Amino acid sequence: MRIGLRILLGYFLVVGLAAWFLLNVFMQQVKPGVRSTQEDTLVDTAQLLASLVAPDLRAGTLDASPVAQRLRDHAQRSVDIEINGIRKRTLDYRIYITDRHGVVLFDTSRRDVGQDYSRWNDVYLTLQGKYGARSTRADAYDELSTVMYVAAPIRDGDQVIGVLTVAKPNASVQPFVERSQRIILQRGAVLLLLSLLVGLAFAWWLHHALARLMRYAQAVEAGQKVMLPELGKDEIGTLGRALEAMRVRLEGKEYVEQLMHTLAHELKSPIAAIQASAELLHEDMPAPERAQFLVSILEQNARQRQLIDKLLALVRVEKQQHLDSREHLAIVPLLEQAAQDGAAALAARGVQLQIEAQDVHVKGDRLLLRQALGNLLDNAIGFAPPGSMITLAARRQGERVDVTVRDHGAGIPDFATARLFERFYSLPRPGGGKSTGLGLPFVREVALLHGGTVEVVNHRDGGAEARLALPLA
Structure with missing residues (x-):
């Protein structure tokens, strides 16, 4: 179960229990109140x-007293009054008076005159000088038929000479009780609904923030180029920034270790060749041989310089998580610039270049795209047979443009297909020698920075074809 859902369920449980407790207390206290x-x-x-x-x-x-007569008349009156939306049509008081022995002398209902009420609590307690009250059911089987009786002593000086009791059915106030309970339930339901909405909003916010952080962590784990999303300045944002800092440090340490290991491995061969040639130059030898060893030293030194330059360029794009700036670029001038950069290599190899491009635009970094196209073209020149044709094309495919570089060489061996984008991996070229093995990894990093892809496949009509797919501007 997701953490957002667990927090939401826990929140609802707490709110639900609190709401139930409060509503239960209020509902139970309305009637007694x-x-x-x-x-x-x-x-x-x-x-x-x-x-x-x-x-x-x-x-x-x-x-025969006027007061008693007015009490009798009061009991017979009717009213028509609305109290808080509840209609009252009858006067519900019943009044009776007993003597000092508890015998009823007066009753507004005129039904119990002469009855002995001395055993009823209201009369019994009042005659003893205590507070007398009782609540008795008019119907023994109906809980709602209870009548409240409250008595007061009738005094002659310090002596109690009688008891006056005022009675009122509890059913007369039941509508007010039910109305209060109904209002409490309605307000409680509204409050619970608002709490539910607040809980949903909080759970959505938490789930959204955690989901962004999780997607970021998964992308980092997969080795993708990704920026830390905007997570705010709360605890989740602090956690995200801490993870980003930890990622940068760990990746930096691992990257440096791997880079130093591979660089040392790749530099062993040219350094050994230079060392061997330099040692041989100390010996006496014919001038042609000496010149040959000097050429070897210069070639190996150039190889080292090329290796370091390309490696530094690859390091820059590998550590770059996003483009600092993007500009609208027409694809045709980019292809023409790449062709111009490779003109000397094309001439030296005796290879022709044909450009077939549609007028489309991309959004990105001009220098990086130019370098990436140059690397693809350099690979094609290296494997193209002398006198053959290389095709540099750009065609729109939906919402992207596919830039392809095709040669007519021997193609890619099956064993090398899965390793083409490995750092320092290269195949022997037909004219002899090998590349640094850093060109295609550089192109891949540039493609990722632009939200695109790159692949190198064998063309169905022979030769190899590199495909760089970029989003349209």
């Missing part, structure tokens, strides 16, 4: 009404 508010209101109401009916209860005129 509303009922506590209702109870507080009932306490105030009961205390107020108890003080109002106390004079009539002391005088024994409760049943």
Whole structure:
């Protein structure tokens, strides 16, 4: 499982558990909170009404008192009020009054007058001087039928002479409870959705950054020319820059070691030849032989210089990860410049050159492309039979241009096909001698820098053909 997906799932798990916990707490606290508010209101109401009916209860005129009559009338009234979107059409208070023995003297519902309520907690506790309240189901099998009863003492001085209880069905506030719970669920769902979107955005950003870093690491592992992508200034960017610095150091160390090893190996032969010729020159010998050994020394020295120059050019392009600048270049002048550079070698070999090019443009480095074409042309001249024709062509193929250099020589042996682009690998040329073996590796590096490819194959009609493919400008 990808690290981005694992982080996303972990984030969702944490957010989901937190959301479930908070919603569960809120949902469980809504109903108790509303009922506590209702109870507080009932306490105030009961205390107020108890003080109002106390004079009539002391005088024994409760049943005929104006206060009792108004309480009866209040119970019969209807209303039409909207509270936060919830319609209220009835007054839900029930009020009853008992004497000091718990017998009901007054009841706004007029159904329990004369009943003994002394065992009910609201009356029982209040008569003992305690806070009396209870919640009782009107229907024993219906949890939503509970009614809250809150009592207040009716006093004559310090004595409790009765109890006034105010009752209100909990179902009357149930719509408010359900409305609050519904709002909490809706807001919680919105919050969870926003958290989901934030998590997705974060996971996408992390996956995108890690994917770019991973593609970079895979390209480095494959030996491709690649630049470190822009990763920002956060921890991932710091990690990427650290990997880039480590890559540069490791590649530099390995490259130098390999370069020194191969250079020392390739220089052994010309140095040995120069050493042998120089030693022989100390002896007496005929002038023609002495001249021959001097020519050998000069040739081997030129070979060393050519080897070092080409190796330095190859080093520069191998260490270069991208082109510093690109310009629009017409392909025809590039081919003509390469032909001009190889004119002396063509004449010395007695080989003709034919240019067949379409008018197309590429984008890149003029000098590097000119050197690469020169190397391809030099290889073709070296293997072309005297008096033959070399074809230098450029043709558009879709979104690229194929530059081909074809000779009419013996072609490429099967054993050498896979090694043509190895550093210092070369085949004997028909006229004798070998090249430095650095020309084709140089061309390959230039092609990579320009986003192109290069290959050398045997042509179906004989000879070899080098193909350099470059993107069109």
